[in-house]
Amino acid sequence: MTAEGHVPIYLSSFIESNKQNYYDALKAGQQKNQLLPMIAYLSEAIKKSVEEVMVTRNALKGLEKNWQKRGSSREKSTANKALSLLPHYPVFTTKRLAELLNVSVPAAARAVQQLKNDGIITEKTGYLRNRIFVAEEALLILNRPFGETPAIDMG
Numbered sequence: 001m002t003a004e005g006h007v008p009i010y011l012s013s014f015i016e017s018n019k020q021n022y023y024d025a026l027k028a029g030q031q032k033n034q035l036l037p038m039i040a041y042l043s044e045a046i047k048k049s050v051e052e053v054m055v056t057r058n059a060l061k062g063l064e065k066n067w068q069k070r071g072s073s074r075e076k077s078t079a080n081k082a083l084s085l086l087p088h089y090p091v092f093t094t095k096r097l098a099e100l101l102n103v104s105v106p107a108a109a110r111a112v113q114q115l116k117n118d119g120i121i122t123e124k125t126g127y128l129r130n131r132i133f134v135a136e137e138a139l140l141i142l143n144r145p146f147g148e149t150p151a152i153d154m155g
Contacts, residue, residue, distance in 0.1 A: 009053065013146040014045045052146060059141045059150035060087035066152065071118045078107045079114035086120070090138035093130065 015022050018041075025037040064083055073079035078101060085100055092100075098108035112133060115121045121133045141150045 007053070009046060009049045011042075011045045011049050013052070014049050017146040018045075048147070055150065056141060059152055060138065062152050063087060063137055063141065067118075067120050071114075071120065073111075073114050073118070077114070078103050078111035079118075082108075082111050082115060083120070086115075086135040087138050087141075090135040090142065092133055094133075097133075 021041055025041040028034040028037040064087055067083045067086070068080075071080060071083065081101055082097060085097070089096070089100060094108045094112050095105055097112065098105045101108065101111075103111075112121065116123065116133075120137075121135050124132050124134050137152070141152070144150060
């Protein structure tokens, strides 16, 4: 699917949050040869997973807009360009950010400093070199339990 330009839909989070219904549908199919419960379950899994993807995408777009408002960088600055990447790459190094933005490492380092100053990212290692930065708000959206409403501070 991905090779053809389609986004795969992951059902595992839905299944994890609805285990008993999955087991019941599986049991009905295996023991009683009743396939309709499994078909209904998988149909619901697909539907709810697509809805979850849309909610996540909208929340990340809202977060990016929030960051744009909170940020103090110029419109065409490297820091401002990085804001559109953070929802897709919420954990990164300065070197990786430079590669993604096709800029020098010093330019990426200035962007990282600006994003830190604006409270958009935090540094996690405590090291002076090979530091790892995280956009915590994006991770909260991406890692929330299935079906939970994303918390976005529209500050």
